[in-house]
Amino acid sequence: MLSIAHKITKSVFLVLCLAGTTLWPTGVLAGKNKPADQNAGERTVILFNNLKALAPDYIMVGHQDALSYGVKWVGDENRSDLHDVTGSHPAVFGWDIGGIDIGLAKNLDSVPFDQMRKNMISVFEAGGLNTISWHAYNPLNGKDSWVDTQIAVDVVGQILPGGARHADFLKNLDRTGAFLASLRSKNGELIPVVFRPWHEHSGSWFWWGRLHCTREQYIELYRFTIQYLREKHALNNLLIAFSPDIGYTNAAEYLERYPGDDMVDVIGVDDYHSLRQNKPGNLIRNLEIIAAVAKEKGKIAAFTETGCTNMEDKKYFTEKLLPVLQHSELTRYISWVLFWRNGNKKHHFMPYRGHKSAADFRRFVAHPMILMQNDLPDLYRVYPDISNEISGTSPD
Numbered sequence: 001m002l003s004i005a006h007k008i009t010k011s012v013f014l015v016l017c018l019a020g021t022t023l024w025p026t027g028v029l030a031g032k033n034k035p036a037d038q039n040a041g042e043r044t045v046i047l048f049n050n051l052k053a054l055a056p057d058y059i060m061v062g063h064q065d066a067l068s069y070g071v072k073w074v075g076d077e078n079r080s081d082l083h084d085v086t087g088s089h090p091a092v093f094g095w096d097i098g099g100i101d102i103g104l105a106k107n108l109d110s111v112p113f114d115q116m117r118k119n120m121i122s123v124f125e126a127g128g129l130n131t132i133s134w135h136a137y138n139p140l141n142g143k144d145s146w147v148d149t150q151i152a153v154d155v156v157g158q159i160l161p162g163g164a165r166h167a168d169f170l171k172n173l174d175r176t177g178a179f180l181a182s183l184r185s186k187n188g189e190l191i192p193v194v195f196r197p198w199h200e201h202s203g204s205w206f207w208w209g210r211l212h213c214t215r216e217q218y219i220e221l222y223r224f225t226i227q228y229l230r231e232k233h234a235l236n237n238l239l240i241a242f243s244p245d246i247g248y249t250n251a252a253e254y255l256e257r258y259p260g261d262d263m264v265d266v267i268g269v270d271d272y273h274s275l276r277q278n279k280p281g282n283l284i285r286n287l288e289i290i291a292a293v294a295k296e297k298g299k300i301a302a303f304t305e306t307g308c309t310n311m312e313d314k315k316y317f318t319e320k321l322l323p324v325l326q327h328s329e330l331t332r333y334i335s336w337v338l339f340w341r342n343g344n345k346k347h348h349f350m351p352y353r354g355h356k357s358a359a360d361f362r363r364f365v366a367h368p369m370i371l372m373q374n375d376l377p378d379l380y381r382v383y384p385d386i387s388n389e390i391s392g393t394s395p396d
């Protein structure tokens with residue numbers, strides 16, 4: 001016999017299930033594709049679908065730490081180097097939470113986490129896209145992500161379930177999860193974000209890189225991380241980005257350590273090398289491979305990190321990058337390009353006010369395919385056709 005309490009609980013559960021099933025097909029999400037997380041929140045589903053709808057025709061500009069600092073300034077309110085140069089912030093805002101995992105108040109590049117959270121929420125409120133990378137500290141010794149590329153270190157093996165240091169990893173993951181769970185809009189709703197953990201694993205400069213773990217260990221690390229954040233921290237706001245570095249020449253090589261379609265939403269690549277080495281053909285190939293994989297899997301493709309060191313090439317944007325991005329239907333399918341940070345005059349990947357490549361960047365963003373924040377509608381709303389909401393001229 002069921003107790004009364006059980007009966008009530010059971011009927012409440014049934015009502016919730018019914019509400020859930022009727023809401024999904026008839027509400028705003030009707031006909032929408034679901035992200036990898038089958039329990040993704042409504043805004044996250046909307047974002048995923050809007051990004052897919054924009055993918056064939058537009059490429060958004062992203063900049064790491066755009067609102068946190070630039071060359072010769074730190075922490076100014078509502079400022080970015082790109083705004084100084086073009087009158088608009090970028091469309092995509094990159095952040096890094098390396099350091100949250102060991103309880104620091106500032107990330108590895110000195111950005112205070114409280115300020116980062118506030119800025120991320122304001123990006124969401126303005127309808128823009130946040131993407132988070134994670135230069136995770138080494139849970140064995142508390143040092144940063146970088147290790148010797150020639151000498152294998154066994155960190156991953158020890159922090160996986162059953163490993164001697166698993167409990168230490170969980171502590172770090174709990175701090176990371178708590179930060180992600182604190183990213184909430186005014187009404188308390190989790191804001192959708194792209195989360196890009198364990199990046200550039202095809203190289204060996206990070207402790208989770210190729211030399212330092214097996215394929216199986218890497219995949220287990222990735223899957224464990226995402227499942228733990230989704231389940232233990234109830235995060236239903238994450239679009240997950242997979243982003244190896246260069247080093248693949250076909251889809252099978254690209255997918256060698258792929259953690260699975262149920263984990264990943266964004267098929268990415270970090271490539272600083274191809275243009276630096278004057279090999280645009282390699283970049284075209286790398287982007288075409290990720291775009292083809294993304295299309296085939298019903299996912300998003302993104303150029304998750306790049307940049308020209310110190311903007312030494314004055315025509316980088318219009319003469320090097322734009323021809324690559326425009327090259328084919330596949331390269332044009334890329335959703336965004338994230339340029340790395342403007343740390344200082346000796347370490348920056350974007351122009352700043354007065355810089356010699358500012359004019360070239362202004363010409364780049366004037367291209368109808370290229371989107372800055374000013375061109376974009378709110379990415380968290382449903383539109384009959386989001387392409388009609390883009391400011392300026394059509395891409396054709």
Ligand code: BMA
Nearest residue numbers: 096108109135340341343347
């Ligand atoms: C690197 C450099 C470092 C920085 C790190 C994480 O490429 O920019 O200065 O600490 O990324 O942002």
